[in-house]
Amino acid sequence: MVLVIDIGNTNIKCGLYSDGKLANSWRMSTVLEKTADEYGIKLMAFFQQTHRDPDDIRGIIISSVIPSINYTMEHMCRIYFQRKPIFVGPGIRTGIDIKYDNPKELGADRIVNAVAGYDRYGGPLIIVDFGTATSFGVVSEKGEFLGGAISPGIKISAEALTVSAAKLPRVELMRPESLIQRNTISAMQAGIIHGYVGHVDYIIRRLKQEMDCSPKVIATGGMAGLIAAETDEIDEIDSLLTLNGLYLLYQKNAR
DSSP: OOEEEEEEEEEEEEEEEEEEEEEEEEEEEETTOOHHHHHHHHHHHHHHTOOOGGGGGGEEEEESGGGHHHHHHHHHHHHHHOOOOOEETTOOOOOSSOOOOSSGGGGGGHHHHHHHHHHHHHHEEEEESSEEEEEEEOOOOTTTEEEEEEEEEEHHHHHHHHHHHHOOOOOOOOSOOOOOOOOHHHHHHHHHHHHHHHHHHHHHHHHHHHHTTTOEEEEESSTHHHHHTTTTTOOEEOTTTHHHHHHHHHHHOOO
């Protein structure tokens, strides 16, 4: 079995692959202060709950957007699985041509999504990852990662509104049917959701203009379902894109 770990700013997503298929997946909070033992014990509990044997793990691959947590996770893998993990980063074989000015600046999650997206859907392609930040990645017909855009995620945007405006409360992210609302909470929900959909629509349309073609648009990430339901610019939601990309990269780089 292969363990894949995607470390994001808010959550850590883990997937367990057996015979080339995702057998189990788990999610836990990203907490920088946690130790290797705390993460290891949490993973051991997941394994026990699903009747999986940690000794069956033959390899581990990790993508991380938080460099300061990487040593902790590597230490955890060595202690609890007796495996040295592969980290997605410079020097890893991807099978795609990265056209970034400085490839070392490119987030590991964006590399992983590009690899998975091109493998499954081909190109040209736009991948929208709705996480703590929302990233837009562009992949050419030939499998080149051309770049893209990054903007604040919808949760960050909503939080900024409540922090900066003293009388505005935190609200649940759900869409009212109408934009004309007669109470503060519904008015905030309408503005946040519809406003963010407009933001996403505009960026995708501009990307299509600059690409001068009709790419397939794939959405992934925790908030993908909420936004994709409100726009015609997104063709498909692929919630497993990042985990599948990690497994593909493991296959390309395992020795």
